[in-house]
Amino acid sequence: MHPDSDIDAASPIYLDHGGTTPLDPVVLAGLAERLGWPLGNPNAAHGPGARARRLLEDARRMLAEHLGGRPEEVVFTSGGTEAITLAVRGCTTASPGRIALGATEHSSTRTAVESMAEQGWAVDTIPVTPTGRITPEALAETLRPDTRIVCLMLAQNEIGTITDIAGLAPVVRRLAPRSKLVVDAVQAFTKVPFRVSSLGADCVAVTAHKMHGPLGIGALWTRAAVKPLFKGGGQERGQRGGTQPAVLAWAFAEAARVAAADTDACTRMAALRDALVAELLAVLPDATLTGEPPGPTRLPNNAHLCIPGLPSEPLINALAEVGLCASAGAACSTGKFRVSPTLQALGRRAEEGAFVRLTVGRFTRAAELPEAARRLAACVHALRPAYAGRLAPR
Amino acid sequence: MQPDLLIARFGELWLKGDNRHQFTARLQKNLAGALRAAGLRGGQLRIHEARMMWEPGNASDLPAAFEIFRNTPGLANVSACVRAPKNIEALGDAAVELVRQTWTGPQSTFVCRARRVDKHFPENGPLIERTIGDRIGHVVSNWRVDLRTPAHTLLVEILRDFACVSATNADCVGGLPVGTAGRGLLLLSGGLDSPVAGFLAQKRGCELDAVYFHSPPYIPEASREKVEALARNLAARQGGLRLHVAHFTEIQNAIHSACDPKLTVILYRRFMYRIAAAIAERAGIQTLCTGESLGQVASQTLENLRTVDRLTDKLTLRPLIGQDKSEIVAVAHRIGTYETSILPAEDCCTLFVPRHPAVRAPEGVLEANEAKLDVQALIDEALARTVVVQL
Known part of the structure; x- marks a missing residue:
């Protein structure tokens, strides 16, 4: 009997690993054990404090190793949003200058940059190609000599496009020599091979829960010290106030270790993703893949489809009802359908249909994919009649 | 000095005739239910001297209960009260201390109002208002008296059983108790x-x-x-x-x-x-x-x-x-x-x-x-x- 033959129409299928991932059982076991340890405040002088400090610093060392940097360059945060915000705000200079950011940056980067705009910083958006790539030419045209911060993402969260940061960094250095390059590697970490030391970036943000680690812990790798968002008790070498959650930090590093040890995980995920796309296109022949073709320029676990003839939101609701977890790149507001800022930047329009992101994980099983495709197609076919002729521009 | 009693007055219910008790009983039931649902236990809710009164089991429950009273249909207004001996001196002392603790915000306007239910109390309403109003005027010395639209009211109530002062008073939603109209x-x-x-x-x-x-x-x-x-x-x-x-x-x-x-x-x-x-x-x-x-x-x-x-x-x-x-x-x-x-x-x-x-x-x-x-x-x-x- 095939080990996956237990999948039936009622089994929940989780294909939203781009949203968050289930905790790896190995990480969970270690985390649960350590939560029971008599640990003190890692900044305290006594024995329990020292034990917590050791755990925290071991985590920092392990994580730095997997990132390809030095331990003292790692600042633990509450997650990716805080890491990105710390990088953007922590790199600002006293007198306002210009910030450049990619057109498809995550909302955490966009809002951090917008908050700087309120303080007099000028914001330049770097246009992307229809598949979400930033070309050296587009970057060069956007940069100014007084650009102080450049924000790019290593892997795009919705459509999975991978940006060649190492290739773009020299352009930044040449045309905006006084700028800091801030990189969002939240989706990329453990799925795209990189070492911060050779990326050419100044700051790189990562988070644990996108790689089968726990929620509530992230980190910023930073070449030079950044100004804190809040000072608190001066923890993390003055860059991030607040008592460090040593056990969560350990679990983050452990998740990185476990992911790295699973050496063929990316190949496996890519194969699963390719099988999923093939299944989906077989049942929905008019659907199209958004973004880059599968390969080195696309996250191995990301599939993002445009399905004509219906809007995104009811499809996602319907998928939720049939136990298929996916996410939409669009939202509906009082009857008017709009695509996400990322899809807008690609020139996509809501009238084209439903945009659906399906993201596999290390624990996704091949047998889940035909069933996922079957449910998606069933929902699409059930909803399409209601929207016949209704997706025209309003 | 902490308020330790809520007193709420009936609005339109008071116009009801022989079936008034049906309305007040329903109101009491509604309030008891809302207090229980909010986890405010151990207090005593009763109708006394034509008012709804609630004594908390725990004085720190009073602000939450105050909000429940404010939002319960059937009540006209509510006060967070401190009881004091039934003489003008002691009531004045209590009013001064309560105002000192409660009216700590920026410069504002106030009035002192008195309700004398017990007509045996020697001072009449206007005299109580003048006497106690004068005393609290010294506490909030830069506040202005406004008889028509004061921002704050110090209320003195001389009931038959006891007397009390309140510096926190609010209008309730009015109307009739839920459930009395079908x-x-x-x-x-x-x-x-x-x-x-x-x-x-x-x-x-x-x-x-x-x-x-x-x-x-x-x-x-x-x-x-x-x-x-x-x-x-x-x-x-x-x-x-x-x-x-x-x-x-x-x-x-x-x-x-x-x-x-x-x-x-x-x-x-x-x-x-x-x-x-x-x-x-x-x-x-x-x-x-x-x-x-x-x-x-x-x-x-x-x-x-x-x-x-x-x-x-x-x-x-x-x-x-x-x-x-x-x-x-x-x-x-x-x-x-x-x-x-x-x-x-x-x-x-x-x-x-x-x-x-x-x-x-x-x-x-x-x-x-x-x-x-x-x-x-x-x-x-x-x-x-x-x-x-x-x-």
Whole structure:
């Protein structure tokens, strides 16, 4: 009997690993054990404090190793949003200058940059190609000599496009020599091979829960010290106030270790993703893949489809009802359908249909994919009649 | 010095005749339920000297109970009181200390008011006001006395059993105790209007059930959760509420595929009224309540309201019929539904709706469109799939 033959129409299928991932059982076991340890405040002088400090610093060392940097360059945060915000705000200079950011940056980067705009910083958006790539030419045209911060993402969260940061960094250095390059590697970490030391970036943000680690812990790798968002008790070498959650930090590093040890995980995920796309296109022949073709320029676990003839939101609701977890790149507001800022930047329009992101994980099983495709197609076919002729521009 | 007694006065209830005790008893029951639901236990609630009084089991419960009193229909106003010996000196001492602790904000205006129920008390009302007013005037020496519209009132009450002072007084919602005017079924959406309409019906004594029309998968679960949050607000005023979640998807599909798009909204509403009337009938409720406001949208013109009214012999209350949006918003703020109502979430009225819906739909045209549908089967299915949530 095939080990996956237990999948039936009622089994929940989780294909939203781009949203968050289930905790790896190995990480969970270690985390649960350590939560029971008599640990003190890692900044305290006594024995329990020292034990917590050791755990925290071991985590920092392990994580730095997997990132390809030095331990003292790692600042633990509450997650990716805080890491990105710390990088953007922590790199600002006293007198306002210009910030450049990619057109498809995550909302955490966009809002951090917008908050700087309120303080007099000028914001330049770097246009992307229809598949979400930033070309050296587009970057060069956007940069100014007084650009102080450049924000790019290593892997795009919705459509999975991978940006060649190492290739773009020299352009930044040449045309905006006084700028800091801030990189969002939240989706990329453990799925795209990189070492911060050779990326050419100044700051790189990562988070644990996108790689089968726990929620509530992230980190910023930073070449030079950044100004804190809040000072608190001066923890993390003055860059991030607040008592460090040593056990969560350990679990983050452990998740990185476990992911790295699973050496063929990316190949496996890519194969699963390719099988999923093939299944989906077989049942929905008019659907199209958004973004880059599968390969080195696309996250191995990301599939993002445009399905004509219906809007995104009811499809996602319907998928939720049939136990298929996916996410939409669009939202509906009082009857008017709009695509996400990322899809807008690609020139996509809501009238084209439903945009659906399906993201596999290390624990996704091949047998889940035909069933996922079957449910998606069933929902699409059930909803399409209601929207016949209704997706025209309003 | 901490206030250790709430005293609330009855408003309109006082005009009731021989059946007044039925109203006050229901009010006492409603308050007891709301206090219990909020986890405020161990206090003593009683009607004494023609007032509703509550002594907390724990003095720190008083502010939460004060808010419950403020929002419970049937009460005119409420005071957080400190009791003092029944002489003008001791009452003045208590007033001075209470004001010193309570009126700590920026410069403002105040007045001292006295109510002398016990006519044996030697000083009369105006004399009490002058004497104690003078004393607290020295505490808040830079505040101005304002007899007409003071920002703060120090109230001295000389009751038969005891005397007290209060520096924290507020108007309550007024009206009649929920449950004294019978039961109604509120057509509840996630918007601003219907929760306010429900509150106004409750305020006049109407105890509510609510019905919400849900259209999965067109409408996300978040919309239903939002409606449940609004229903919980109404439930708190009457010690629980039954929310009937009616399944509306098939009806929308049928109307959308067979009927004139211009009539979509008014046809939705006709089905909603029919379903609401059937749910009300099953629950033994004779009255519907809606958040309609005359002319606010196309489905709320006189002509269109009339076509839905004729579908049922139930009385339909429309407490907002003469209200502007700004007036509705003000009440929504007051009762605490505004922040929930403005959360972005679709409701089924916006689905498949044309840009220019019919403002006046002749009944014959509506009936001709409905003749293309199996109206009774659609209603029966929606009723069969209706789920009741006890909040």
